[in-house]
Amino acid sequence: MSNVSEHYPAKGRVIIHVDMNAFYCSVHEAEEPDKYKNKATAVSGSIEQRKGIIVTSSYAARSRGVKTGMTVREGLKLCPELLLIKPDFELYRKYSRGFMSIARQYTPLVESVSIDECYLDITGSKMFGTPLQIAETLQRRIRTEWSLPCSIGLAPNKLLAKMASDMHKPNGLTILRIRDVPALLWHKPCDALFGVGKKTAEKLGKLNIRTIGELAKADELLLTKQFGVVGSWMKAAAHGIDHGLVNAERERNKSIGHTTTLPADVVKRDEVFRVLLNLADQTGRRLRRQKLMAGTVQITIRRPDMTTITRSHTLSAPTHSSDDFYREACKLYDRHWRAGEPIRLLGITLQNLSLQQETAVQLDLFSYEQQPRKEALMKAMDQLRDKYGEDAVLTAGMLGDDPSVLIRNKRIRGTSLQKDDEMLYIDE
Numbered sequence: 001m002s003n004v005s006e007h008y009p010a011k012g013r014v015i016i017h018v019d020m021n022a023f024y025c026s027v028h029e030a031e032e033p034d035k036y037k038n039k040a041t042a043v044s045g046s047i048e049q050r051k052g053i054i055v056t057s058s059y060a061a062r063s064r065g066v067k068t069g070m071t072v073r074e075g076l077k078l079c080p081e082l083l084l085i086k087p088d089f090e091l092y093r094k095y096s097r098g099f100m101s102i103a104r105q106y107t108p109l110v111e112s113v114s115i116d117e118c119y120l121d122i123t124g125s126k127m128f129g130t131p132l133q134i135a136e137t138l139q140r141r142i143r144t145e146w147s148l149p150c151s152i153g154l155a156p157n158k159l160l161a162k163m164a165s166d167m168h169k170p171n172g173l174t175i176l177r178i179r180d181v182p183a184l185l186w187h188k189p190c191d192a193l194f195g196v197g198k199k200t201a202e203k204l205g206k207l208n209i210r211t212i213g214e215l216a217k218a219d220e221l222l223l224t225k226q227f228g229v230v231g232s233w234m235k236a237a238a239h240g241i242d243h244g245l246v247n248a249e250r251e252r253n254k255s256i257g258h259t260t261t262l263p264a265d266v267v268k269r270d271e272v273f274r275v276l277l278n279l280a281d282q283t284g285r286r287l288r289r290q291k292l293m294a295g296t297v298q299i300t301i302r303r304p305d306m307t308t309i310t311r312s313h314t315l316s317a318p319t320h321s322s323d324d325f326y327r328e329a330c331k332l333y334d335r336h337w338r339a340g341e342p343i344r345l346l347g348i349t350l351q352n353l354s355l356q357q358e359t360a361v362q363l364d365l366f367s368y369e370q371q372p373r374k375e376a377l378m379k380a381m382d383q384l385r386d387k388y389g390e391d392a393v394l395t396a397g398m399l400g401d402d403p404s405v406l407i408r409n410k411r412i413r414g415t416s417l418q419k420d421d422e423m424l425y426i427d428e
Helices: 023-031 072-078 089-103 131-146 158-165 178-185 198-205 212-217 220-227 229-238 269-289 322-336 371-388 403-408
Strands: 015-020 041-044 054-057 083-085 110-114 117-121 150-155 173-175 255-266 292-302 308-319 343-355
Touching (some): 015 158, 023 041, 041 072, 131 150, 131 173, 150 158, 158 178, 178 212, 198 220, 308 322
Antiparallel strands (some): 041 054
């Protein structure tokens, strides 16, 4: 035990980041190895329509240039032998629970950040061996028990553990210490630092800060003047410093939402509204299932060139009505989108969430008499759908053939913005 203890710091933490490799495709390979092992595969939300979008691809497909976000048509052009697979999120959740259960056998401090990745704080896990032994055992058990490849990062904090797991894929195991940061990270562009996006990197570039090393050496006053408290965080992160804790407690969702990628560009207003109706319906269902109210509605719109906008509106009072969410989403679309401009992806996210029992509901002076009836009808419809399925009660406006109708199907559900045991859009 004394030899093992020497591998743990007297002060500080030991953090592991587990990142599954090409998770969806790997799950299908694990389920049907004779059909998919070492083959070029891709999970696509709309296989029947060649304009459907590739959600993720296997490493064999990636070696041929097939990438997340491509249309099926583009992927097949690059790789004619590409095997297309319908998504099965019940299956993905099963495998996610499987590898997470292995992680929890080594520490109670496991934070699930998405369906295919988690952090472990193993500072108190000396009984299982050295940090490297634990990481190797995790990787081996996930491979042997679930037939899944994963990359693991081992570091003194979450930031470096995440960056370490990204360094070698697939099946990598990387140790990244703070003292390694100058040699391994400082030569990289700023947006290679986890948490720094392209727009922030562009803004840093205008300040002649283009690499992580230049960010580490930048004047903190300049950074805070331009970016506020984020500026101080970026400078610390560039030095490999991060004080975030592994949070094993599942907090109440800060937001609930869905996006759906469309098989073809949508330009007509009535078609956009039908997609928004389906999205509002299911986000509202999930909100009520968790007995929550929402105070803010946000829409996400992505163009064919993948540029994305989000716009939000805070309601006069919290609500859990899908009708209210739909109405606000349509208003946001009309207010912020130029008519006729093509759309590839749409999403609705509900924010500023609060528990129903703790939320004071403001009744409208002119409709308060109808409110109890509306609540009763909404409850009855939810109960019918809980019992007989999501398609038991639909309005005519919800019917269609685009992926937005699939979010009512848990097995082939469209992309979710939430971790809430639903699909997460990942780009591994």
